[in-house]
Amino acid sequence: MLNVENLSIEFGGLKAVSDFNLTIDEKEIVGLIGPNGAGKTTVFNMLTGVYNPTEGSISYLGESINGLKPYNITKKKIARTFQNIRLFSSLTVLDNVKVSFNYRVNYSLFDSILRTPKFKKEEKLIEDKSIELLKAFSLDTKKDELSKNLPYGEQRKLEIVRALAAKPSLLLLDEPAAGMNPQETLELMDLINWIKDKFHISVLLIEHDMKLVMGICDKIAVLDYGKKIAEGTPNEIKNNSKVIEAYLGEGA
Template sequence: MTLLKATKLSKVFGGLRAVSNFSLEIQPGELVGLIGPNGAGKTTAFNLLTGVYEPTSGEIEFDGKSVVGLKPYQITQRGIARTFQNIRLFANLSVLDNVKIAYHFHVKYGLVESVLRMGRYHKEEEEIRQKAIQFLKIFQLEDKKDEIAKNLPYGEQRRLEIARALAAQPKLLLLDEPAAGMNPQETHQLMDMIRWIREKFDLTILLIEHDMSLVMGVCERIYVLDYGSIIAHGTPAEIKNNPRVIEAYLGEEVH
């Protein structure tokens, strides 16, 4: 079964059509890229897929069920997690608390147990703490668990954001420009991490990225967006040599 299917999505802001007839399909276990020039509509497409925006028209199905009209937290509960182009951590909370928060989508204790700190509350909170620490170990952040998130170096903040997204136990992970602000060595390490987390967590991944070395290095299929519409779709080799893609990036017709 197709894991994610977007069909003829459009989003209009006033008179501006940010996304037009956007369609894509992702199968379980795939690692797919979404690329395009600045202003092409990539982040708007991500925001549609994750419930930040509701489409003006079109359909989104995840795991065989429509998610149109659901709130972002409801979509996360269904199994889609994301990171953001501009890192959105809980800046003034500790590294550990940033990851613990993601686990609270799955707690079983109720409001009364939480307020009175009774029943299942203590047992589940301790389980969440241990799971969060294990995640921080995986991402080499355990020794920073008590630090305030905003005080981490940029690369570690990016790792923490990915760790937090994975702690929500998604089936599909959306990465919005994960290499933004990284140097070539950090980007290479990120490529290895993306491959590793797909295998480790049995994930399907969709990523937006401007760094072509990263996209071509990790993605099996690539969609290309320009002026809000998909203009090409194929393997990295097919996309690299596609005249319409070259024209969109260079701004001139290729003969």
């Protein structure tokens, strides 16, 4: 599904990510881990068009997506969440989800201005689909609340709902458990597995909670100072001396 080869990026002569390689298969959950500042979010930003790589290639479903703008990558069925929550705080929960349908609406500007039957039918369909997604995440009862008024854990869930509304085949989750308590993290583990099976998608996630990563990932790649130092199953990564050293320091 996704094939990344020798991906690198420089900022002012500093190589933030160097020769990164990764493959993701259909319905696979892959973890991307590493110490703070290792380059994980930078990799996400290259995969989603926020940054243009200095070197290397990104192929998705056999097609190069190098240099595409973020909105065009979304059209290719790749969606993401962010390390720092980026909801539209002044919009309702429902409207935050409806935004993701924008790129695939079937009515014209003319239809929207005149509120034609085509426009009304399409908007009703979008609203119904949005509420259906919110219901799956137990957020439908809060559809008319402003997103900024949701508890932190529910804001995280809403970000995932909004990403899923874009109908991705590959979902990128940037620290989805950040700020969650242990019970919420356990629920998130079940939720990610459910998402994979329910929507038949692959998931690439950045996460610092090792219990979550080890509990749900099929394989894990480890970054340190912008370079991949290991890749393997959770059990292989857990016992890898380079990974232990990167997290705990020299001689650990």
